Amino acid sequence: MIQDLLHSSPGLSNxxxxxxxxxxxxxxxxGFVTYAILAERKVLGFMQGxxxxxxxxxxxxxxxxxxxxxxxxxxxxxxPKAADRPLFILAPVVAFAPAFMVVAAIPxxxxxxxxxxxxxxxxxxxxxxxxxxxxxxxAWASNNKYSLLGGMRAAAQMISYEIPLVMSVLGIALLAGSxxxxxxxxxxxxxxxxxxxxxxxxxxxxxxVAELNRVxxxxxxxENELVAGFHTEYSGFRWAMFMLAEYVYMFAMCAxxxxxxxxxxxxxxxxxxxxxxxxxxxxxxxxxxILIWFRATFPRIRADQLMEFAWKVLLPVAxxxxxxxxxxxxxxxxx
Amino acid sequence: MTISGEFLAxxxxxxxxxxxxxxxLNLTKVVHMVVGLVFTFIAIAxxxxxxxxxxxxxxQILIYSGAITIIMLFGIMLTRHNDEESDSKxxxxxxxxxxxxxxxxxxxxxxxxYNLDFGTEPAALHEKNTEQLGVALYSDxxxxxxxxxxxxxxxxxxxxxxxxxxxxxxxxxx
Numbered sequence: 426m427i428q429d430l431l432h433s434s435p436g437l438s439n440x441x442x443x444x445x446x447x448x449x450x451x452x453x454x455x456g457f458v459t460y461a462i463l464a465e466r467k468v469l470g471f472m473q474g475x476x477x478x479x480x481x482x483x484x485x486x487x488x489x490x491x492x493x494x495x496x497x498x499x500x501x502x503x504x505p506k507a508a509d510r511p512l513f514i515l516a517p518v519v520a521f522a523p524a525f526m527v528v529a530a531i532p533x534x535x536x537x538x539x540x541x542x543x544x545x546x547x548x549x550x551x552x553x554x555x556x557x558x559x560x561x562x563x564a565w566a567s568n569n570k571y572s573l574l575g576g577m578r579a580a581a582q583m584i585s586y587e588i589p590l591v592m593s594v595l596g597i598a599l600l601a602g603s604x605x606x607x608x609x610x611x612x613x614x615x616x617x618x619x620x621x622x623x624x625x626x627x628x629x630x631x632x633x634v635a636e637l638n639r640v641x642x643x644x645x646x647x648e649n650e651l652v653a654g655f656h657t658e659y660s661g662f663r664w665a666m667f668m669l670a671e672y673v674y675m676f677a678m679c680a681x682x683x684x685x686x687x688x689x690x691x692x693x694x695x696x697x698x699x700x701x702x703x704x705x706x707x708x709x710x711x712x713x714x715i716l717i718w719f720r721a722t723f724p725r726i727r728a729d730q731l732m733e734f735a736w737k738v739l740l741p742v743a744x745x746x747x748x749x750x751x752x753x754x755x756x757x758x759x760x
Numbered sequence: 761m762t763i764s765g766e767f768l769a770x771x772x773x774x775x776x777x778x779x780x781x782x783x784x785l786n787l788t789k790v791v792h793m794v795v796g797l798v799f800t801f802i803a804i805a806x807x808x809x810x811x812x813x814x815x816x817x818x819x820q821i822l823i824y825s826g827a828i829t830i831i832m833l834f835g836i837m838l839t840r841h842n843d844e845e846s847d848s849k850x851x852x853x854x855x856x857x858x859x860x861x862x863x864x865x866x867x868x869x870x871x872x873x874y875n876l877d878f879g880t881e882p883a884a885l886h887e888k889n890t891e892q893l894g895v896a897l898y899s900d901x902x903x904x905x906x907x908x909x910x911x912x913x914x915x916x917x918x919x920x921x922x923x924x925x926x927x928x929x930x931x932x933x934x
Contacts, residue, residue, distance in 0.1 A: 509789070509791070512791065512792065515795070542814065543814055543815075543888070543889055543890065544814050544815050544818050547818045547819070547822070548818050551818045551821040551826065552821060554821070554822060554825075554826030554827070555798075555802075555821070555825060555826060557826065557830055558795075558825070558826070558829055558830065558833070561833050562791070562795060562833075565791055565833070565837060566791075573837070577834075580830055580833075584830060604890060
Protein backbone atom coordinates (compact mmCIF):
# COMPACT_ATOMS: atom_id res chain seq x y z
CA MET A 426 0.00 0.00 0.00
CA ILE A 427 2.76 2.40 0.97
CA GLN A 428 4.64 1.53 -2.21
CA ASP A 429 1.67 2.59 -4.37
CA LEU A 430 1.32 5.78 -2.38
CA LEU A 431 5.02 6.57 -2.76
CA HIS A 432 4.80 6.22 -6.52
CA SER A 433 1.60 8.24 -6.92
CA SER A 434 1.80 11.91 -7.82
CA PRO A 435 2.26 14.28 -4.88
CA GLY A 436 -0.75 16.17 -3.68
CA LEU A 437 -2.48 17.47 -0.61
CA SER A 438 -4.49 14.27 -0.04
CA ASN A 439 -1.32 12.17 -0.11
CA UNK A 440 0.29 14.51 2.37
CA UNK A 441 -2.68 14.13 4.70
CA UNK A 442 -2.56 10.32 4.35
CA UNK A 443 1.15 10.20 5.14
CA UNK A 444 0.72 12.58 8.04
CA UNK A 445 -2.09 10.47 9.52
CA UNK A 446 -0.14 7.23 9.05
CA UNK A 447 2.92 8.73 10.74
CA UNK A 448 0.76 9.98 13.61
CA UNK A 449 -0.83 6.56 14.08
CA UNK A 450 2.62 4.99 14.01
CA UNK A 451 3.90 7.48 16.57
CA UNK A 452 1.06 6.51 18.89
CA UNK A 453 1.78 2.80 18.39
CA UNK A 454 5.39 3.45 19.39
CA UNK A 455 4.32 5.56 22.36
CA GLY A 456 2.11 2.66 23.43
CA PHE A 457 5.07 0.32 23.14
CA VAL A 458 7.28 2.65 25.17
CA THR A 459 4.64 2.96 27.88
CA TYR A 460 4.35 -0.78 28.33
CA ALA A 461 8.06 -1.48 27.76
CA ILE A 462 8.84 0.70 30.78
CA LEU A 463 6.19 -1.11 32.80
CA ALA A 464 7.47 -4.50 31.63
CA GLU A 465 11.02 -3.50 32.49
CA ARG A 466 10.03 -2.48 36.02
CA LYS A 467 7.91 -5.59 36.50
CA VAL A 468 10.55 -8.03 35.22
CA LEU A 469 13.29 -6.30 37.20
CA GLY A 470 11.04 -6.51 40.25
CA PHE A 471 10.41 -10.24 39.86
CA MET A 472 14.09 -10.93 39.24
CA GLN A 473 14.98 -9.05 42.41
CA GLY A 474 12.30 -10.77 44.49
CA UNK A 475 9.83 -7.85 44.76
CA UNK A 476 6.56 -6.90 43.09
CA UNK A 477 7.29 -3.79 41.05
CA UNK A 478 4.44 -1.35 40.31
CA UNK A 479 1.19 -2.78 41.73
CA UNK A 480 -0.97 0.16 42.81
CA UNK A 481 -2.10 2.30 39.87
CA UNK A 482 -4.36 0.41 37.43
CA UNK A 483 -5.05 -2.93 39.09
CA UNK A 484 -2.68 -5.44 40.57
CA UNK A 485 -0.39 -5.37 37.53
CA UNK A 486 0.13 -1.64 37.74
CA UNK A 487 -1.10 -1.22 34.19
CA UNK A 488 -1.57 2.55 34.42
CA UNK A 489 1.63 3.30 36.35
CA UNK A 490 3.57 4.60 33.34
CA UNK A 491 0.59 6.59 32.10
CA UNK A 492 0.47 8.34 35.46
CA UNK A 493 4.23 8.93 35.35
CA UNK A 494 4.04 10.46 31.88
CA UNK A 495 1.15 12.68 32.96
CA UNK A 496 3.22 13.87 35.92
CA UNK A 497 6.17 14.61 33.62
CA UNK A 498 4.06 16.62 31.20
CA UNK A 499 2.50 18.69 34.00
CA UNK A 500 5.89 19.58 35.50
CA UNK A 501 7.25 23.10 35.34
CA UNK A 502 9.51 23.66 32.34
CA UNK A 503 12.89 24.50 33.85
CA UNK A 504 15.79 25.96 31.90
CA PRO A 505 18.87 26.69 34.03
CA LYS A 506 20.01 30.32 33.98
CA ALA A 507 23.57 29.47 32.94
CA ALA A 508 22.44 27.08 30.21
CA ASP A 509 22.84 27.80 26.52
CA ARG A 510 19.17 28.44 25.87
CA PRO A 511 18.69 27.71 22.12
CA LEU A 512 20.81 24.57 22.20
CA PHE A 513 19.19 23.42 25.44
CA ILE A 514 15.81 23.55 23.70
CA LEU A 515 17.06 22.06 20.43
CA ALA A 516 18.98 19.11 21.89
CA PRO A 517 16.04 16.83 22.92
CA VAL A 518 14.51 17.31 19.46
CA VAL A 519 17.77 16.42 17.71
CA ALA A 520 18.08 13.36 19.96
CA PHE A 521 14.52 12.15 19.40
CA ALA A 522 13.89 12.82 15.70
CA PRO A 523 16.40 10.22 14.36
CA ALA A 524 14.97 7.63 16.75
CA PHE A 525 11.59 7.97 15.07
CA MET A 526 13.13 8.17 11.60
CA VAL A 527 14.91 4.82 11.83
CA VAL A 528 11.75 2.95 12.77
CA ALA A 529 10.25 3.85 9.39
CA ALA A 530 12.77 1.65 7.56
CA ILE A 531 12.12 -1.54 9.51
CA PRO A 532 9.96 -4.22 7.84
CA UNK A 533 7.55 -5.72 10.35
CA UNK A 534 5.99 -8.18 7.91
CA UNK A 535 6.33 -8.53 4.14
CA UNK A 536 3.55 -5.94 3.70
CA UNK A 537 3.73 -3.84 6.85
CA UNK A 538 6.59 -1.45 6.25
CA UNK A 539 6.80 2.28 5.78
CA UNK A 540 9.85 2.74 3.57
CA UNK A 541 11.56 0.00 1.58
CA UNK A 542 14.97 1.63 1.29
CA UNK A 543 17.66 0.00 -0.86
CA UNK A 544 20.34 0.78 1.69
CA UNK A 545 18.08 0.14 4.69
CA UNK A 546 20.71 -1.33 7.00
CA UNK A 547 23.18 1.49 6.41
CA UNK A 548 20.35 4.01 6.75
CA UNK A 549 19.57 2.71 10.23
CA UNK A 550 23.18 2.95 11.36
CA UNK A 551 23.77 6.37 9.79
CA UNK A 552 20.64 8.02 11.10
CA UNK A 553 20.95 6.54 14.58
CA UNK A 554 24.41 8.13 14.78
CA UNK A 555 22.73 11.54 14.68
CA UNK A 556 21.37 11.04 18.20
CA UNK A 557 24.92 11.25 19.52
CA UNK A 558 25.04 14.85 18.28
CA UNK A 559 21.82 15.59 20.18
CA UNK A 560 23.15 14.06 23.38
CA UNK A 561 26.47 15.86 23.13
CA UNK A 562 24.84 19.20 22.35
CA UNK A 563 22.37 18.75 25.23
CA ALA A 564 25.19 17.87 27.60
CA TRP A 565 27.18 20.91 26.55
CA ALA A 566 24.21 23.27 26.65
CA SER A 567 23.41 22.27 30.24
CA ASN A 568 26.64 23.94 31.39
CA ASN A 569 27.10 21.38 34.13
CA LYS A 570 30.20 19.27 34.67
CA TYR A 571 28.29 16.04 35.30
CA SER A 572 26.24 16.58 32.15
CA LEU A 573 29.33 17.26 30.09
CA LEU A 574 31.14 14.20 31.46
CA GLY A 575 28.10 12.02 30.81
CA GLY A 576 27.69 13.42 27.30
CA MET A 577 31.37 12.87 26.49
CA ARG A 578 31.17 9.31 27.77
CA ALA A 579 28.00 8.66 25.79
CA ALA A 580 29.51 10.04 22.57
CA ALA A 581 32.81 8.20 22.96
CA GLN A 582 31.01 4.96 23.73
CA MET A 583 28.48 5.27 20.94
CA ILE A 584 31.02 6.01 18.23
CA SER A 585 33.38 3.27 19.45
CA TYR A 586 30.71 0.59 19.50
CA GLU A 587 29.26 1.68 16.18
CA ILE A 588 32.33 0.19 14.46
CA PRO A 589 31.98 -3.43 15.70
CA LEU A 590 28.23 -3.06 15.13
CA VAL A 591 28.75 -2.29 11.44
CA MET A 592 31.57 -4.81 11.04
CA SER A 593 29.52 -7.67 12.47
CA VAL A 594 26.66 -6.88 10.13
CA LEU A 595 28.97 -7.06 7.09
CA GLY A 596 28.99 -10.86 7.36
CA ILE A 597 25.22 -10.84 6.91
CA ALA A 598 25.48 -8.43 3.98
CA LEU A 599 27.92 -10.88 2.38
CA LEU A 600 25.62 -13.87 2.83
CA ALA A 601 22.42 -12.08 1.82
CA GLY A 602 24.11 -10.20 -1.03
CA SER A 603 22.17 -7.08 -0.11
CA UNK A 604 21.78 -4.41 2.54
CA UNK A 605 18.07 -4.06 1.92
CA UNK A 606 16.28 -5.29 5.05
CA UNK A 607 13.51 -7.03 3.06
CA UNK A 608 16.03 -9.00 1.01
CA UNK A 609 17.96 -9.90 4.16
CA UNK A 610 14.83 -11.43 5.65
CA UNK A 611 14.06 -13.29 2.42
CA UNK A 612 17.61 -14.70 2.38
CA UNK A 613 16.88 -16.36 5.71
CA UNK A 614 14.33 -18.81 4.37
CA UNK A 615 17.06 -21.49 4.31
CA UNK A 616 17.95 -20.82 7.92
CA UNK A 617 18.06 -17.85 10.22
CA UNK A 618 21.30 -15.92 10.29
CA UNK A 619 21.72 -16.61 14.00
CA UNK A 620 22.61 -20.16 12.88
CA UNK A 621 24.87 -19.14 10.00
CA UNK A 622 26.45 -16.17 11.76
CA UNK A 623 26.63 -16.96 15.50
CA UNK A 624 29.80 -14.91 16.02
CA UNK A 625 28.26 -11.92 14.29
CA UNK A 626 25.16 -12.30 16.43
CA UNK A 627 27.14 -12.21 19.69
CA UNK A 628 29.23 -9.22 18.60
CA UNK A 629 26.18 -7.40 17.29
CA UNK A 630 24.17 -8.02 20.42
CA UNK A 631 26.92 -6.74 22.74
CA UNK A 632 27.52 -3.70 20.54
CA UNK A 633 23.77 -3.07 20.36
CA VAL A 634 23.46 -3.07 24.16
CA ALA A 635 26.34 -0.59 24.29
CA GLU A 636 24.74 1.59 21.60
CA LEU A 637 21.55 1.67 23.64
CA ASN A 638 23.52 2.86 26.71
CA ARG A 639 22.01 0.10 28.80
CA VAL A 640 23.47 -1.93 31.66
CA UNK A 641 26.28 -3.17 31.64
CA UNK A 642 27.34 -0.30 29.37
CA UNK A 643 25.44 2.54 31.04
CA UNK A 644 28.49 4.60 31.97
CA UNK A 645 26.92 7.65 30.36
CA UNK A 646 24.23 7.67 33.05
CA UNK A 647 26.13 6.06 35.92
CA GLU A 648 24.03 7.37 38.81
CA ASN A 649 26.64 6.92 41.51
CA GLU A 650 29.29 8.84 39.59
CA LEU A 651 27.49 11.40 37.45
CA VAL A 652 24.15 12.16 39.18
CA ALA A 653 22.21 11.31 36.01
CA GLY A 654 24.66 11.76 33.15
CA PHE A 655 23.92 13.96 30.17
CA HIS A 656 20.35 14.80 31.20
CA THR A 657 21.14 15.94 34.74
CA GLU A 658 19.77 19.46 34.12
CA TYR A 659 16.74 18.33 32.16
CA SER A 660 13.31 17.88 33.66
CA GLY A 661 9.68 17.65 32.63
CA PHE A 662 8.86 16.98 29.01
CA ARG A 663 12.38 17.72 27.73
CA TRP A 664 13.70 14.94 29.94
CA ALA A 665 10.80 12.80 28.74
CA MET A 666 12.00 13.36 25.15
CA PHE A 667 15.43 11.95 26.01
CA MET A 668 13.87 8.96 27.76
CA LEU A 669 11.49 8.47 24.85
CA ALA A 670 14.42 8.50 22.40
CA GLU A 671 16.14 5.87 24.51
CA TYR A 672 13.15 3.54 24.55
CA VAL A 673 12.30 4.11 20.87
CA TYR A 674 15.88 3.09 20.10
CA MET A 675 15.34 0.00 22.21
CA PHE A 676 12.26 -0.73 20.08
CA ALA A 677 14.17 -0.11 16.86
CA MET A 678 17.25 -2.08 17.89
CA CYS A 679 15.20 -5.10 19.03
CA ALA A 680 13.27 -4.97 15.75
CA UNK A 681 16.55 -4.76 13.83
CA UNK A 682 18.00 -7.77 15.68
CA UNK A 683 14.81 -9.68 14.89
CA UNK A 684 15.07 -8.76 11.22
CA UNK A 685 18.79 -9.45 10.86
CA UNK A 686 19.29 -12.58 12.92
CA UNK A 687 15.95 -14.13 13.84
CA UNK A 688 14.36 -14.22 10.42
CA UNK A 689 11.95 -11.29 10.83
CA UNK A 690 8.42 -12.44 10.07
CA UNK A 691 9.47 -15.91 8.86
CA UNK A 692 7.86 -18.76 10.83
CA UNK A 693 9.51 -21.84 12.31
CA UNK A 694 9.08 -24.99 10.17
CA UNK A 695 5.58 -26.54 10.26
CA UNK A 696 4.18 -23.49 12.03
CA UNK A 697 3.53 -21.42 8.90
CA UNK A 698 -0.19 -21.11 9.66
CA UNK A 699 0.56 -18.50 12.34
CA UNK A 700 0.66 -15.08 10.64
CA UNK A 701 3.97 -13.28 10.15
CA UNK A 702 3.07 -10.35 12.37
CA UNK A 703 2.61 -12.70 15.33
CA UNK A 704 5.99 -14.31 14.67
CA UNK A 705 7.64 -10.93 14.49
CA UNK A 706 5.99 -9.86 17.76
CA UNK A 707 7.09 -13.08 19.50
CA UNK A 708 10.71 -12.83 18.43
CA UNK A 709 10.75 -9.12 19.16
CA UNK A 710 9.38 -9.65 22.68
CA UNK A 711 12.03 -12.29 23.30
CA UNK A 712 14.81 -9.84 22.40
CA UNK A 713 13.27 -7.14 24.61
CA UNK A 714 13.05 -9.63 27.47
CA ILE A 715 16.73 -10.57 27.05
CA LEU A 716 17.71 -6.90 27.21
CA ILE A 717 15.77 -6.47 30.46
CA TRP A 718 17.30 -9.69 31.77
CA PHE A 719 20.78 -8.24 31.03
CA ARG A 720 19.90 -5.19 33.06
CA ALA A 721 18.92 -7.26 36.07
CA THR A 722 22.00 -9.49 35.87
CA PHE A 723 25.17 -7.66 34.94
CA PRO A 724 27.25 -5.17 36.94
CA ARG A 725 28.46 -2.00 35.25
CA ILE A 726 31.70 -2.25 33.31
CA ARG A 727 34.65 0.09 34.08
CA ALA A 728 35.45 2.97 31.71
CA ASP A 729 38.88 1.69 30.62
CA GLN A 730 37.52 -1.85 30.19
CA LEU A 731 34.74 -0.43 28.06
CA MET A 732 37.07 1.03 25.44
CA GLU A 733 39.49 -1.88 25.51
CA PHE A 734 36.65 -4.31 25.04
CA ALA A 735 35.39 -2.51 21.96
CA TRP A 736 38.74 -2.03 20.24
CA LYS A 737 40.72 -5.07 21.34
CA VAL A 738 38.06 -7.79 21.54
CA LEU A 739 34.93 -6.97 19.55
CA LEU A 740 36.59 -5.34 16.54
CA PRO A 741 39.14 -8.14 15.83
CA VAL A 742 36.47 -10.78 16.35
CA ALA A 743 34.14 -8.98 13.93
CA UNK A 744 36.93 -8.65 11.34
CA UNK A 745 37.80 -12.33 11.69
CA UNK A 746 34.13 -13.13 11.20
CA UNK A 747 34.03 -11.18 7.93
CA UNK A 748 37.12 -13.02 6.71
CA UNK A 749 35.71 -16.41 7.70
CA UNK A 750 32.38 -15.65 6.06
CA UNK A 751 34.04 -14.60 2.82
CA UNK A 752 36.13 -17.80 2.80
CA UNK A 753 33.11 -20.00 3.48
CA UNK A 754 31.04 -18.26 0.85
CA UNK A 755 33.77 -18.47 -1.76
CA UNK A 756 35.07 -22.02 -1.22
CA UNK A 757 32.16 -24.00 0.14
CA UNK A 758 29.48 -22.33 -1.98
CA UNK A 759 26.80 -22.91 0.62
CA UNK A 760 24.93 -19.83 -0.48
CA MET B 761 9.11 25.77 -14.78
CA THR B 762 6.36 23.67 -13.27
CA ILE B 763 6.20 23.17 -9.54
CA SER B 764 6.53 19.47 -8.82
CA GLY B 765 7.13 17.65 -5.56
CA GLU B 766 10.79 17.24 -6.47
CA PHE B 767 11.16 20.97 -7.05
CA LEU B 768 9.58 21.79 -3.70
CA ALA B 769 11.81 19.27 -1.97
CA UNK B 770 14.88 20.71 -3.68
CA UNK B 771 13.97 24.28 -2.75
CA UNK B 772 13.40 23.44 0.91
CA UNK B 773 16.58 21.35 1.16
CA UNK B 774 18.62 24.03 -0.59
CA UNK B 775 17.18 26.66 1.76
CA UNK B 776 18.15 24.59 4.79
CA UNK B 777 21.64 24.06 3.37
CA UNK B 778 22.15 27.77 2.65
CA UNK B 779 20.70 28.86 6.00
CA UNK B 780 22.95 26.37 7.79
CA UNK B 781 25.96 27.78 5.95
CA UNK B 782 25.00 31.38 6.73
CA UNK B 783 24.47 30.48 10.40
CA UNK B 784 27.87 28.82 10.44
CA LEU B 785 29.44 32.07 9.28
CA ASN B 786 27.40 34.48 11.38
CA LEU B 787 26.97 32.85 14.77
CA THR B 788 29.50 33.75 17.43
CA LYS B 789 29.67 30.62 19.58
CA VAL B 790 31.64 27.75 18.13
CA VAL B 791 29.24 25.00 19.19
CA HIS B 792 26.33 26.87 17.58
CA MET B 793 28.33 26.99 14.34
CA VAL B 794 28.82 23.25 14.38
CA VAL B 795 25.09 22.70 14.87
CA GLY B 796 24.45 24.96 11.88
CA LEU B 797 26.92 22.89 9.91
CA VAL B 798 25.04 19.68 10.82
CA PHE B 799 21.91 21.06 9.17
CA THR B 800 23.89 21.88 6.01
CA PHE B 801 25.29 18.34 5.90
CA ILE B 802 21.85 16.76 6.33
CA ALA B 803 20.31 18.99 3.66
CA ILE B 804 23.09 18.03 1.24
CA ALA B 805 22.34 14.35 1.97
CA UNK B 806 18.72 15.08 1.08
CA UNK B 807 19.81 16.60 -2.24
CA UNK B 808 21.84 13.44 -2.95
CA UNK B 809 18.66 11.41 -2.46
CA UNK B 810 16.87 13.65 -4.98
CA UNK B 811 19.67 12.82 -7.43
CA UNK B 812 18.98 9.09 -6.74
CA UNK B 813 22.34 8.57 -5.05
CA UNK B 814 20.95 6.99 -1.90
CA UNK B 815 24.15 5.20 -0.92
CA UNK B 816 26.09 8.44 -1.12
CA UNK B 817 23.40 10.21 0.90
CA UNK B 818 23.53 7.66 3.71
CA UNK B 819 27.32 7.73 3.77
CA GLN B 820 27.18 11.53 3.85
CA ILE B 821 25.03 11.38 7.00
CA LEU B 822 27.20 8.64 8.52
CA ILE B 823 30.55 10.34 7.92
CA TYR B 824 29.86 14.07 7.88
CA SER B 825 26.84 14.61 10.13
CA GLY B 826 27.78 11.79 12.47
CA ALA B 827 31.51 11.27 12.73
CA ILE B 828 33.10 14.54 11.63
CA THR B 829 30.67 16.72 13.60
CA ILE B 830 31.32 14.74 16.75
CA ILE B 831 35.07 14.97 16.26
CA MET B 832 34.74 18.74 15.84
CA LEU B 833 32.55 19.00 18.95
CA PHE B 834 35.09 16.94 20.90
CA GLY B 835 37.90 19.16 19.67
CA ILE B 836 36.02 22.31 20.67
CA MET B 837 34.98 21.01 24.07
CA LEU B 838 38.39 19.65 24.98
CA THR B 839 40.04 23.01 24.32
CA ARG B 840 38.30 26.20 25.42
CA HIS B 841 34.58 25.97 25.46
CA ASN B 842 33.36 29.47 26.27
CA ASP B 843 35.22 31.82 24.04
CA GLU B 844 33.26 34.05 21.72
CA GLU B 845 34.48 35.55 18.55
CA SER B 846 34.53 39.32 18.61
CA ASP B 847 33.60 41.13 15.45
CA SER B 848 36.51 42.78 13.74
CA LYS B 849 35.53 45.87 11.85
CA UNK B 850 37.14 46.09 8.46
CA UNK B 851 37.60 49.34 6.61
CA UNK B 852 35.62 50.50 3.61
CA UNK B 853 38.22 49.20 1.17
CA UNK B 854 37.90 45.70 2.62
CA UNK B 855 34.15 45.72 2.06
CA UNK B 856 34.54 46.86 -1.55
CA UNK B 857 37.09 44.16 -2.23
CA UNK B 858 34.84 41.59 -0.55
CA UNK B 859 31.91 42.65 -2.75
CA UNK B 860 34.08 42.41 -5.88
CA UNK B 861 35.22 38.94 -4.79
CA UNK B 862 31.62 37.80 -4.35
CA UNK B 863 30.72 39.20 -7.78
CA UNK B 864 33.68 37.46 -9.43
CA UNK B 865 32.80 34.18 -7.73
CA UNK B 866 29.19 34.45 -8.87
CA UNK B 867 30.19 35.29 -12.44
CA UNK B 868 32.73 32.44 -12.62
CA UNK B 869 30.18 29.95 -11.38
CA UNK B 870 27.46 31.25 -13.69
CA UNK B 871 29.71 30.92 -16.73
CA UNK B 872 30.95 27.52 -15.57
CA UNK B 873 27.54 26.03 -14.90
CA TYR B 874 25.46 27.67 -17.63
CA ASN B 875 26.64 25.53 -20.54
CA LEU B 876 27.66 22.49 -18.54
CA ASP B 877 26.78 19.19 -20.20
CA PHE B 878 27.15 15.92 -18.36
CA GLY B 879 26.03 13.91 -21.38
CA THR B 880 22.89 11.81 -21.24
CA GLU B 881 22.06 10.52 -17.81
CA PRO B 882 21.86 6.72 -17.44
CA ALA B 883 18.24 5.86 -16.77
CA ALA B 884 18.65 3.16 -14.11
CA LEU B 885 20.72 5.05 -11.57
CA HIS B 886 18.33 4.39 -8.71
CA GLU B 887 18.15 0.61 -9.22
CA LYS B 888 20.63 -1.31 -7.09
CA ASN B 889 22.54 1.85 -6.39
CA THR B 890 25.01 0.18 -4.02
CA GLU B 891 25.76 -2.67 -6.40
CA GLN B 892 26.44 -0.29 -9.31
CA LEU B 893 28.80 1.73 -7.11
CA GLY B 894 30.60 -1.39 -5.96
CA VAL B 895 31.05 -2.73 -9.49
CA ALA B 896 32.35 0.62 -10.73
CA LEU B 897 34.69 0.95 -7.76
CA TYR B 898 36.24 -2.50 -8.12
CA SER B 899 36.51 -2.58 -11.91
CA ASP B 900 37.10 0.89 -13.39
CA UNK B 901 38.49 2.69 -10.36
CA UNK B 902 40.55 0.05 -8.56
CA UNK B 903 43.82 1.97 -8.56
CA UNK B 904 42.44 5.25 -7.16
CA UNK B 905 40.54 3.22 -4.58
CA UNK B 906 43.67 1.38 -3.42
CA UNK B 907 45.67 4.62 -3.41
CA UNK B 908 43.01 6.17 -1.16
CA UNK B 909 43.41 3.31 1.29
CA UNK B 910 47.18 3.91 1.40
CA UNK B 911 46.52 7.60 2.05
CA UNK B 912 44.17 6.77 4.92
CA UNK B 913 46.72 4.34 6.36
CA UNK B 914 49.37 7.06 6.29
CA UNK B 915 46.98 9.42 8.09
CA UNK B 916 46.26 6.75 10.69
CA UNK B 917 49.94 6.03 11.33
CA UNK B 918 50.64 9.76 11.45
CA UNK B 919 47.94 10.26 14.08
CA UNK B 920 49.38 7.47 16.21
CA UNK B 921 52.91 8.89 15.93
CA UNK B 922 51.70 12.38 16.86
CA UNK B 923 49.76 11.19 19.88
CA UNK B 924 52.60 9.00 21.20
CA UNK B 925 55.31 11.59 20.68
CA UNK B 926 54.79 13.67 23.81
CA UNK B 927 54.47 10.72 26.17
CA UNK B 928 57.81 9.00 25.62
CA UNK B 929 58.35 8.26 29.31
CA UNK B 930 55.11 6.36 29.61
CA UNK B 931 55.95 4.59 26.39
CA UNK B 932 59.24 3.36 27.85
CA UNK B 933 57.56 1.96 30.94
CA UNK B 934 55.34 -0.37 28.98
